[in-house]
Amino acid sequence: MNAGAVGSDDPGPLVLGPMLRYIGETDATVWVETSRPGVVTVHVDGREWAAPTFAVKGHHYALVVVDALEPGGAWDYAVHIDGALVWPEPDSAFPPPRIATMDRERPTRLLFGSCRTTVPHDREGHRTNGVDALRTLALALARGEEEWPDLVAFLGDQVYADDTSQAMREFIAARRDIDKPPGEEIKDYEEYAHLYQLAWGDEANRWLLSTVPSCMIFDDHDIRDDWNTSWTWHEEINRTSWWHERLMGGLSSYWVYQHIGNLSPSQLADDEIYARVLEAASGASGADRVEGSELDLTEAVFDLARRTDRHPEVYRWSYRRDLGDSRLVVVDSRAARVLEPQHRSMLDPDEMRWLDEQLSGDVEHLLIGTSLPFLLPPGLHDLEAIDEALAMGKHGRIAAQGAEKARQSIDLEHWAAFNDGFVEVFEMVMQVARGERGRAPSSVVFLSGDVHNSYVAEVVDAKARHGASSRIVQAVCSPIRNPMPRMVRVMMSSFARGLVRPMRFVAEHSKHVPEPAYPWAVTDGPWFDNCLAELTVQGRDLSIVWRGGEIRDGDDAHPVLTTVASVRLPGPSGQPPGALGWASGSSAGSVS
Template identity: 80%
Template sequence: MTDSALPQDPAGPLVLGPMLRYIGETDATVWVETASRAVVTVHADGRAWCAPTFRVKGHHYALVVVDGLEPGGAWEYAVSIDGAPVWPEQGSEFPAPRLRTVDRHRPTRLLFGSCRTTVPNDREGHRTNGVDALRTLALALARDEQEWPDLVAFLGDQVYADETPEAMREFIASRRSLDEPPGTEIKDYEEYAHLYRLAWGDDANRWLLSTLPSCMIFDDHDVRDDWNTSWSWHEEINRTPWWDERLMGALSSYWVYQHIGNLSPGQLAEDEVYARVLDAAAGLAGRGAEEDGEELDLTEAVFDLSRRVDRHPDVYRYSYRRDLGDSRLVVVDSRAARVLEPHHRSMLDPAEMRWLDEQLTGDVEHLLIGTSLPFLLPPGLHDLEAIDEALANGTRGRLLARAAEKARQSIDLEHWAAFNDGFVEVFDMVRQVARGERGAAPASVVFLSGDVHNSYVAEVVDAESRHGARSQIVQAVCSPIRNPMPRGVRVMMSAFARGLVRPMRFVAGRSQHVPDPPCSWEVTDGPWFDNCLAQLTVQGRDLSIVWRGGEVPGEDEEHPVLTTIASVRLPARS
């Protein structure tokens, strides 16, 4: 199998995809971008499901709902556009894509990770950015060398809008001068559309995303570094003349390329914007083939939603829930739903917090909480962020407040520790779940995160004796998929996980302005700094997590092989 470094201009009607997004026990959704207005059809099990395209900013998309499937089944599928077969590609060396519905009786295998840059898969790309863990897994699955996962959760930074690859810069330069703001960064929807195509268009990853269900949530680089870090950041960036167009392009393209694929068919019908797509499709079906209706232009509706979300985050929810057999995955928006007003900061606004409160219940084997930013940072780093937050609030005067705000933005001190009220509120919910106060206690409550460009496992210390917890409370982090941390920073991160824990706790504990965390935790495994993708496997009430990366055998840059970086077993409490 060969892999082109970057996608070529499409010669046919299929621009990007298909991507297998939502999967349930009896239904699924398949997303595509097409070259023009069309009807997209998914064929499987001797049946066919169709959807007309809708357009945003001149680009054409369809999300085909495939329903009426049997639980625990698997079927090869194909895609046609206006009756012409487009997927699988003729002569492809990859296996045929499959629809594989959820089976409650088999172990759940959930992949997760974050932070993936898009550079060529050649010697230079591997030197600067390491081997792409996602592509390596794709090649291994295509060779039938690994057990098939059920879902991959991309926990942020699917694209880097502020650190664009060379191929993206060439596209930008074909449209505008790189000497004018925002320079090599993404400016608008059109550039975002091209960036997604670069990120998902190489043949190995494109095949994988066509046959492995995926869910996603944004983090800052999907929009811009430090997005919604603080009120000061928000005021400063909004004085930038190009920011509004950038943000509207970011949120609107996120809705199209990432968000709608997270939703079940029932949730799509309830979505205020996507309901228009369904209404238009029903209208076309009602008119019949002899009446040629117009393609729905969703541009105004999607951009209007983005404007409203920017001003009032509580008008729309990007968070969502997936049920995976006897486990539950709750994916939380920890970027767009923040409260940034000084002295009233929270990672989640009241409406989002109420929604999360409703989702965090027991009566499941394992409760998995996906949040791009780690809930439990290495303890030393948590204390550093809490100290910085207190100083930024002016507890030691304006001069130190300005310095703390500068540090918060320059070295990314803006995780849950920097939003203490929200941190405490969510931990109280989790503690109630773990004690069995919200239904039967799960075997574990596990936060799944990325962002920090290193991977580790942390666990709440003495959760049973201190908090009455019957469940383990664990943080598992996998980052990056492809964007390694500089070596100098690795030393610092290791210190915050180990050697600096006591000194930082001593400093934080002596200040009356720095709140003590409601629990104690420790890093039990890691940190690791390799490019990797983690797989969490549910084995009854036990869990195991394996982090896998890739390495190039000899000189064969196009065919990396999987390596195991670390594995951790989390047995249920007896």
């Protein structure tokens, strides 16, 4: 093989990838990690595009821009490094990778989900972590059993830096003393690089990522559980001896492994760091050059991480993808937070202004990707809002201390716990839905993960009560592979339902807890299976199907795709807003 197995002594010239990242109507980007400096070339239909590698912390990467393609076309492609074919591998059992450009006339098919741990795909791994929904879909696509998606959106926790697998712990123990902080958690860039290789190196998932375009955004576990939960958390973590190195490694590796692939070619040219890559590729010389004419971006990327930690407004991790009949706006709900105790917001003023510019009509469906659900089950929303009021000292110091402990211990840090930002974004969305920002879309849909269960919620009677012409929906898919224990599932389901009335009673009788202006309700779910959701545009209507994997006849290597649930969202000309038509699927692991 040209590309060796992850962790092998001789990985060959290709370490990780290729990953098909951005896709537009006429262009695409292909990302790779290589074992040495070189030139990476992508071959498509007798044409070729090339990019030299750049280095970060001794690792080598390239992002090849493939342009001047025909809209709506599809072509097999191959990757060479310094003239040698490295992908597809000659003995691969999978179909050739392909690039399929966007077609405005083709209905969008968008996969989304979050929270995927990396353990082996064997009987023990399936016992502890369940079947990997991503790998199951990859195998089904390779067998020709599923229609091809246009894009997969990974909405957080692509890697777990704070909850490492056995293979990752062995790598850590081989290079440092795990009895010293941060122990078996990720410490630095080198460990992050290995973590990504484990997460994306499985043969089936590697093939899928080479042929299905992807976009990504971080959540807390990409860095650490409860990342930027509160000012108190921020102060406490910064007093540790290891946090700064961890954060620098996490943000720097995120830029390399995830973020640059989210950007279009024009956005790459405007990016303050990636512009150096393009300048070096054009033959410019500079102090960043190293032996072999490879650009070393280490200092630039780490400087960016340092600056964004102190001043989040200096760099934007959020981005937008236009998908023909739909628009996908992916929002950073972690790094851009305002944490001052008396002025908390999920988004700082600069990020809020950017989002304000993106939220407009004149598109059939407006999709908003945010790792944390915007609309929690109402009882949980009220609980987080109450906790925020207490933690801000509205009822005294002792209550504030208890509320802060609860906020960190049971993750009360979603949009509801940042009420100012929640209200501001909700007003923007309702303006879009009323047609005050261009023609109202058929739907405005929040796509999220994080909470380790999947559900659908919708603003109640949006047209009759609030004058909205669009449906306002929350769709959640979590986890891809990291299930709650069964007893915790039952408890959480009962807890969420049982909280609605008591939390509303408390909220209504507290002058410090604002009542949501636009009430919503959970209409479908929750489901607790490992799954990956697929949203399909059908004119003014949408359908969403959650699918997981099942082991049959003891064949752990070849899980079978199953349907966990399916929901149909008729457009405004169909069923009235606020009434969902749905059909449940079946799955061996479903909780009823």
